[in-house]
Amino acid sequence: MTFEIDRRNLLQMLGLAAVGGSVLSQATFAFAQGSDNVTIGWPSDVPSWDPNLRFVPDAQPIFKLVFDQPLDQAPDLKLVPNLITKWELQPDGLSMPFEIRSDVKFHNGDPMTMEDFKYTFVERIKSGLKLDIANSWRTLTDIEITSPTSGVMKFSAATPTAPQWLAFLGSYLVPKKYVESVGPEEFAKKPVGTGPYKLVDYQMNSRIVLERNNDYFGAKPKIKRVTIDIIKDPSARTAAIQSGQVDLTVNIPVREAERLGKTEGLTAEINPFTRLILLQMRNDMGFTDKAVRLAAHHAIDKAALSKAFYGGAAVPLSIPATPGTPGYIEDYKFSYDPELSKKLLADAGYTAEKPATFTLAATNGQFPSDFDIARALVQMWQKVGLKVELQQIEYSKYFELNRGGKLPEATLYSFDNATGDPEIFSGYLMNPKMPFGAWKGQEIGDKILKLFVEPVYEKRIAGYKDVAKEAVETGANIPILQSVQTLVRKKNLNYVKYGNAWVLGSTMSWS
Amino acid sequence: MRPDPFPDIVIRGKRMFATIAKLLVKRVLTAIPILLIVSALLFCILRILPVDPAAMSLPPNATVEEVEAMRTEMGLDRPLYEQYGIWLGKLLEGDVGRSIHFRQDVTSLIGSTLPATIELAVIAMVVATIFGLAGGLFLFYVRGTRAEAVMDFFSILLLSLPEFLWSLFLLLIFGVFFEVLPFTGRLSPGFERPVVTGFLLIDSLVTGNISTFFNALQHMILPCLALGIALSPSLMRVLRSSLLDAYQDDYIQQARLRGLSEKRILIRHGLKNAILPTLSLMGVQFGFLFGGTLLVEIIYSYPGMGNLMVDAIRNADLPIIQGAGLTYCIAVLVISIVVDSLYLILNPKLRVR
Numbered sequence: 001m002t003f004e005i006d007r008r009n010l011l012q013m014l015g016l017a018a019v020g021g022s023v024l025s026q027a028t029f030a031f032a033q034g035s036d037n038v039t040i041g042w043p044s045d046v047p048s049w050d051p052n053l054r055f056v057p058d059a060q061p062i063f064k065l066v067f068d069q070p071l072d073q074a075p076d077l078k079l080v081p082n083l084i085t086k087w088e089l090q091p092d093g094l095s096m097p098f099e100i101r102s103d104v105k106f107h108n109g110d111p112m113t114m115e116d117f118k119y120t121f122v123e124r125i126k127s128g129l130k131l132d133i134a135n136s137w138r139t140l141t142d143i144e145i146t147s148p149t150s151g152v153m154k155f156s157a158a159t160p161t162a163p164q165w166l167a168f169l170g171s172y173l174v175p176k177k178y179v180e181s182v183g184p185e186e187f188a189k190k191p192v193g194t195g196p197y198k199l200v201d202y203q204m205n206s207r208i209v210l211e212r213n214n215d216y217f218g219a220k221p222k223i224k225r226v227t228i229d230i231i232k233d234p235s236a237r238t239a240a241i242q243s244g245q246v247d248l249t250v251n252i253p254v255r256e257a258e259r260l261g262k263t264e265g266l267t268a269e270i271n272p273f274t275r276l277i278l279l280q281m282r283n284d285m286g287f288t289d290k291a292v293r294l295a296a297h298h299a300i301d302k303a304a305l306s307k308a309f310y311g312g313a314a315v316p317l318s319i320p321a322t323p324g325t326p327g328y329i330e331d332y333k334f335s336y337d338p339e340l341s342k343k344l345l346a347d348a349g350y351t352a353e354k355p356a357t358f359t360l361a362a363t364n365g366q367f368p369s370d371f372d373i374a375r376a377l378v379q380m381w382q383k384v385g386l387k388v389e390l391q392q393i394e395y396s397k398y399f400e401l402n403r404g405g406k407l408p409e410a411t412l413y414s415f416d417n418a419t420g421d422p423e424i425f426s427g428y429l430m431n432p433k434m435p436f437g438a439w440k441g442q443e444i445g446d447k448i449l450k451l452f453v454e455p456v457y458e459k460r461i462a463g464y465k466d467v468a469k470e471a472v473e474t475g476a477n478i479p480i481l482q483s484v485q486t487l488v489r490k491k492n493l494n495y496v497k498y499g500n501a502w503v504l505g506s507t508m509s510w511s
Numbered sequence: 512m513r514p515d516p517f518p519d520i521v522i523r524g525k526r527m528f529a530t531i532a533k534l535l536v537k538r539v540l541t542a543i544p545i546l547l548i549v550s551a552l553l554f555c556i557l558r559i560l561p562v563d564p565a566a567m568s569l570p571p572n573a574t575v576e577e578v579e580a581m582r583t584e585m586g587l588d589r590p591l592y593e594q595y596g597i598w599l600g601k602l603l604e605g606d607v608g609r610s611i612h613f614r615q616d617v618t619s620l621i622g623s624t625l626p627a628t629i630e631l632a633v634i635a636m637v638v639a640t641i642f643g644l645a646g647g648l649f650l651f652y653v654r655g656t657r658a659e660a661v662m663d664f665f666s667i668l669l670l671s672l673p674e675f676l677w678s679l680f681l682l683l684i685f686g687v688f689f690e691v692l693p694f695t696g697r698l699s700p701g702f703e704r705p706v707v708t709g710f711l712l713i714d715s716l717v718t719g720n721i722s723t724f725f726n727a728l729q730h731m732i733l734p735c736l737a738l739g740i741a742l743s744p745s746l747m748r749v750l751r752s753s754l755l756d757a758y759q760d761d762y763i764q765q766a767r768l769r770g771l772s773e774k775r776i777l778i779r780h781g782l783k784n785a786i787l788p789t790l791s792l793m794g795v796q797f798g799f800l801f802g803g804t805l806l807v808e809i810i811y812s813y814p815g816m817g818n819l820m821v822d823a824i825r826n827a828d829l830p831i832i833q834g835a836g837l838t839y840c841i842a843v844l845v846i847s848i849v850v851d852s853l854y855l856i857l858n859p860k861l862r863v864r
Contacts, residue, residue: 039700045822047613054612055570130614132570135577169570188615201704204623205822206696206814227700232821233810235679240695243687396827400563403578433574435566 036224038493038508041237041249045205045230049191050184051172052124055132057416060169061502062228065210067172067193068104070117071163077274077325077420077499079163082218083112083173083194087166093158093455099150104217106175107192114151118143119176121153129184133170158453160460164419196221196506205230210505226505241266241488248489250503253368254311257486268488270313273501274322274420275483277314277367278429279360280411280438281476286358287409291348292386293475295341295356296410297334299384302480305376309369310484317479319468320426324499327422327464334472341384350385357387359408366395367414367483374412399435407438414483418500422464427451430471439476531852538848546840550602553836554595562827568611598833607837608830612822617834620819625838626709627697628808628815631738632801634731638739639800640793643746647789648777650751670744675806677737682810685733693726694733695812702726734811738804742796749792753785760784787858794850798843 042062047054051063072082087098104112122143125134139155140162146152153162165171173194179187191199196218197210208228212221229246231237238256240246242263252260254270261268279296287293302316318334321327350356362374371392378388391408393401401407415436417424429437431452432445439445447467454460471477485501496507565582566573573581586594601608607617646666653659672680686694693699697711704711705718712731715724757763758781766776805817812818816835823831855861 037700041695048615050614053614130568135570135573185615203697203704203814205818206812207698207700209700229695229700229812231695231812232818233812236682236694236810236812239682239687243690243694245686245693245695394562396562396567396825397560399566399578400561403563403566403575404561406561433576435573435575435578 037227038223038225038248038505038510039227039229039246040503040505041231041240041246042228043230043232043234043237043251046208048188049199049202050131050174050188051191051193052120052131052133052170052174053188055169057169057418060418061504062208063172064195064502065197065226065505066191066195066199067174068195069167069171070098070100070173071167073167073418073498073500073502075496075498077418079167082167084166087163089160089162089455091455093160093162093453094155096153096155096159096162097146097150098153101217102149104194105215106178106194107198107213108175108178109215110175110177112173112175112194114143114145114148116173116176117151118145119179120172120174123176124174124179131170136165136168136170158455160453160455160457161419161421161423164421164424168419168424197226205232221506222509223505226508228505238488244490247493248487248495248503248508250485250487250501251368252486252488254309254313254484254486257488258311260488265491266488267491268486269497270311271485271487271497271501272313272315272322272482273485274325274418274499275367275414275416275501276317276320276322276425276479277370277373277412277414277481277483278317278320279478279480280407280413280429280436281478282407282409282438283441283476285409286356287475289348289356290475291344292350292356292358293478294473295344295348295384296358296381296386297472297475297478298337298344299341299380299386300377300478300480301336301380303336305373306481308376309372310481313484315482317482319465319472320429320477320479321422321464321468322420322425322482325417325420325422325425326461327420327425327468329465329469332469338380338384341386345385352385355385355387357389358410359389359391360410360412361391361393361401361408362412363395363398364392370412370414373480377412402435402438410478411438412480418502420500422461422468423452426464426468426471426477429477430467437477439471441474441476444471444474444476527856531855534851534855535848538844538851542841542844542848545844546837549840550599550833550837551595553833554598555591557829557832558591558594562829564611564827564829567827602837607834610823610828610831612826612828612831617830620831621816621834621838623709624814624816624819627711627813628801628804628817630710630712631731631734631804631808631813631815632797635735635738635742635800635804636793636797638735639742639746639796642739642743643789643793644750646743646747647750647754648782650747651754651777654751654755666744666747669740670748672741674737674741674803675810677740678734678807678810681733681737692733693730694810697727697730697814698723699726699730730811734804734807734813737807738800742800745796746789746792750785750789753788754781757781757785787854790850790853790857794846797846797850801842801846802839 044058046059046062047056051067068083070082070084072080074080083104084098084100087096089096121137121140125131125137139157139159140153141156142154144152144154175192178192196213196216198213200211201209210226212224231240234252237249238252241249242260257268257270260266281287281293306312306314306316315323318332319329345356360374362371364371374390378390381388415429427448428434430439430444430448432440444467451460451463454463492511494509494511495503565585565587566578569578569581582588586597610617610620613620650662682694685692698704702723703720705714705720707714707717711727712724715727762780763776766780804815805821808815808817809821820835
């Protein structure tokens with residue numbers, strides 16, 4: 001049988017080729033880089049355009065472009081004025097007078113007023129809407145308006161971290177008049193904020209298009225249009241920056257970032273930020289004995305883990321706080337000493353025939369190299385005579401397992417805290433009333449609960465440093481590494497680096 | 512016009528449509544208990560999983576007491592059968608529930624993402640059909656030659672690679688290496704996105720936005736190729752073996768004796784009979800394809816239901832998982848009804864009185 005190309009076949013093939021060629025050539029797909037535009041490849045979408053609704057750390061840099069928080073954070077994480085110009089938490093921590101700007105307008109032209117503050121932080125929460133900020137402001141009973149630009153926040157209990165929460169998850173100002181007139185559902189569809197950009201197009205799980213707000217009260221952004229492509233797959237993000245379909249991307253594998261950093265026209269960074277990688281510890285079962293917990297800690301070569309999985313950029317930690325944050329203890333080191341581990345185990349009566357055993361739970365893919373780190377930990381522990389079983393869990397199961405007391409002795413965990421405040425590091429991790437920590441020891445728990453209502457800043461920070469040290473030295477917590485954010489960008493795209501990994505389109509410019 | 516050789520045996524014309532309508536009614540009635548069983552299974556399996564939707568629905572600083580209160584509010588402390596009864600009752604009223612993570616109606620979330628997935632699946636199926644039929648015909652055409660062994664090798668190679676690997680491979684080749692095709696989202700930045708039906712290709716044509724149409728088509732090439740290529744080898748192989756079977760029958764020899772060309776015999780006689788098993792397989796594959804776009808949608812940032820489902824699984828968003836599961840089930844049932852109807856039209860043996 002022969003395969004002949006006759007005139008009809010040829011015409012059919014030419015027709016097909018013409019259609020294919022026309023599809024390929026009809027529209028250009030690469031968005032031309034210009035001084036007015038930037039395209040960012042971001043790993044996750046906002047859960048909703050109502051910024052008070054859900055706490056999602058990765059969504060904060062997106063929200064910050066459209067909405068404003070009462071206070072802001074400088075790149076070194078210090079609190080700075082934003083919508084609020086002055087604030088002072090009273091010595092008892094029960095009230096906080098504050099003043100606001102008078103020159104702020106929402107995207108629809110409405111001026112920002114004290115009523116908007118009261119609505120966002122008090123009335124909206126009390127209206128019964130299921131808002132995550134209801135949990136951060138549960139002690140806020142009222143905002144007393146004392147003048148058109150000043151008011152007093154009143155708390156039912158001392159709330160020492162109120163200023164921090166004014167610049168943290170979900171605390172974005174929303175326009176009372178607009179939200180009440182269109183309703184919450186419509187507001188989430190057509191959000192109106194005071195931020196440096198306006199939302200002009202949004203397709204869930206795909207693309208966010210923002211245009212500069214020329215009436216912005218703060219420094220005018222240099223980039224007119226910011227496009228955020230939601231690219232969840234790290235390989236696709238790598239391909240997108242390599243092919244020039246995006247101008248900047250984050251959270252790609254360290255090895256890929258290092259490779260792309262050597263590519264012409266691109267530059268790569270591996271930036272440590274305010275996220276901890278740690279072991280959540282139990283105080284019972286195989287970890288009843290403090291010696292076993294401490295032996296497990298001394299056996300971990302954190303520098304080797306950093307080198308193997310994060311190109312050496314992840315800072316080894318001895319305390320559950322990141323360098324540069326108030327709760328960090330500069331000169332405190334918990335030693336890597338496998339010999340001491342062996343001695344601790346031997347002194348406690350453990351031998352090769354009767355080894356200390358426990359289980360380590362870890363997620364796979366929740367944060368970069370999580371399961372690989374867990375495997376490496378098991379090997380390190382085996383070297384000192386600890387017999388460890390590795391169990392994989394889903395992040396969504398963590399809380400249920402913890403609530404039911406079903407977590408194993410140790411769980412590899414990552415914890416994010418953009419404020420850097422120690423309450424949200426040691427405080428949340430060791431608070432027995434919160435669902436994060438697996439440690440249920442009452443001694444540390446009681447100290448933490450007292451610090452939650454300690455209004456004197458210096459006393460509070462000193463208290464957290466002490467309790468963090470105690471947690472480490474009793475084996476209640478094993479901090480491992482400071483997490484890193486990989487970032488790859490075009491060399492001529494400038495941005496401002498924040499200590500909490502915010503990447504803000506409003507700070508970008510082309511050179 | 513050729514006379515009907517079996518006028519009294521095979522049902523044709525208007526009566527054929529009546530037969531199809533009867534089949535449709537029968538299949539829709541059968542679908543109801545299937546949906547009920549699937550919904551019950553889905554509900555029970557999701558409730559047995561050790562995930563805590565109450566904790567996932569609250570912010571990180573929620574206390575244990577607040578999580579407990581939320582659990583009560585969500586009805587998670589009630590017996591399983593009671594929870595199912597409440598859910599089913601609401602479902603019958605058209606209320607699929609409210610997403611835990613997005614705090615939106617599940618119906619609207621599914622409604623806004625379903626068209627993208629349907630568009631993707633349909634075009635991928637077209638790609639798979641073109642490759643599958645062309646490949647199957649070619650395999651048959653070159654049977655007994657060295658080319659058959661080479662093609663056989665390639666079809667096995669195609670079969671052994673899953674769609675997500677195809678996705679990455681095509682993305683690297685056409686997106687990164689040659690830089691000829693886009694691979695993120697449904698449209699390039701700067702293109703207007705018309706919203707009429709949610710089907711972007713249709714919407715752009717309806718609104719006369721030709722540049723958007725071509726751009727959207729460009730964006731579909733790689734994901735559809737990835738899905739289509741992964742499905743096509745099985746179609747190729749089934750078609751080839753069906754053709755081999757068909758060519759054993761007497762009517763092929765008779766056609767040759769009548770002096771018909773090989774091409775005419777293949778297209779008008781061989782393929783007409785051999786296509787039926789391929790059509791069945793296409794129906795099954797389309798069902799799988801519809802539910803199997805998850806990874807491809809993630810890799811290509813395609814805003815479809817697969818992408819939504821991945822979010823839902825990560826956040827233990829049970830209402831979305833249940834709603835999406837039921838939608839997949841309905842889609843598979845609809846596809847199987849369509850395939851059965853086509854089968855009835857194409858295969859006269861099934862219409863014998």
